[in-house]
Amino acid sequence: MPTINANGIEIYYEDAGAPDAPVILLVMGLGTQMIAWPDDLIQGLVTKGFRVIHYDNRDVGLSQRLDGAPAGSLVWAMLASRFGFPVKTAYSLTDMAKDGAALLDVLGISRAHIVGASMGGMIVQLMAANHPEKVMSMTSIMSSSGKPGLPGPRADIRKRLMAPRPSNPTREEAIRLGAEALESISFADPARPPSAYAEMAARAFDRGYYPVGMKRQLLAIVADGSRVDRLKSIKVPTLVVHGGADPLVPKEGSEDIARHIAGARLQIIDEMAHDLPPSQVGRMTELIASHAASVG
Numbered sequence: 001m002p003t004i005n006a007n008g009i010e011i012y013y014e015d016a017g018a019p020d021a022p023v024i025l026l027v028m029g030l031g032t033q034m035i036a037w038p039d040d041l042i043q044g045l046v047t048k049g050f051r052v053i054h055y056d057n058r059d060v061g062l063s064q065r066l067d068g069a070p071a072g073s074l075v076w077a078m079l080a081s082r083f084g085f086p087v088k089t090a091y092s093l094t095d096m097a098k099d100g101a102a103l104l105d106v107l108g109i110s111r112a113h114i115v116g117a118s119m120g121g122m123i124v125q126l127m128a129a130n131h132p133e134k135v136m137s138m139t140s141i142m143s144s145s146g147k148p149g150l151p152g153p154r155a156d157i158r159k160r161l162m163a164p165r166p167s168n169p170t171r172e173e174a175i176r177l178g179a180e181a182l183e184s185i186s187f188a189d190p191a192r193p194p195s196a197y198a199e200m201a202a203r204a205f206d207r208g209y210y211p212v213g214m215k216r217q218l219l220a221i222v223a224d225g226s227r228v229d230r231l232k233s234i235k236v237p238t239l240v241v242h243g244g245a246d247p248l249v250p251k252e253g254s255e256d257i258a259r260h261i262a263g264a265r266l267q268i269i270d271e272m273a274h275d276l277p278p279s280q281v282g283r284m285t286e287l288i289a290s291h292a293a294s295v296g
Contacts, residue, residue, distance in 0.1 A: 006102035012062035013055035026054035029118025031214025033061035044285035059213030087223035097126035144253025189277035243272030
């Protein structure tokens, strides 16, 4: 599939399903490439009669890298945000939401069902709040409202996130670290082979290893702060899904999203952490499809 200019950014996307079918737009999370969406989920949605578009966010994968853009200190950004000072970033989550809306425009799609995971959930929240004319329904998966005081990552996960990493790792080092990170936040699903984490880390490395892009995205999350007031403005039908065993973004984040969007439906999946476990892909496919179909 091509790379296309949307909102002034070169966006790589893929498109599956009948051209005239209702569209589901999938938006992935922090530093994570579009290949993290399970193929079975995409094909399952196509089989259920949807056209499915998924893409790499800016600064990740095969989409445009903002080489030379500032990537400041995360610690200072978190301190500034905590005390109400502005956080300087290369771009915002609002900009990333504009990317998604602009991609639909360039593809000639007037409205879509939007689905986001983790940071992608934050992006689709802002798409629904800022571009409601483009949104038929929203599904937010393993995300958060950004409200201060919500539980944060489990202590061991926080320690891993803050640990220094090699500035120029070998392929083997990067794959090992990536696999360990994936396993630490994932549900211990018997349906997932032990090699799956390393295989995904290798695919991601070979396709587009670019850790500074993840840092800029993380700064955009910190700078965005609480979305509670913006969530209250959302009128589109909303489904909120979260893993009951999520150690990175605890389920209270999604509970708070659902609390602030009128009519939102909350679904907690106990057999899920901060991932899309193989044994739950069918269930997730059904949740997304039935929610979209209920809107029309």
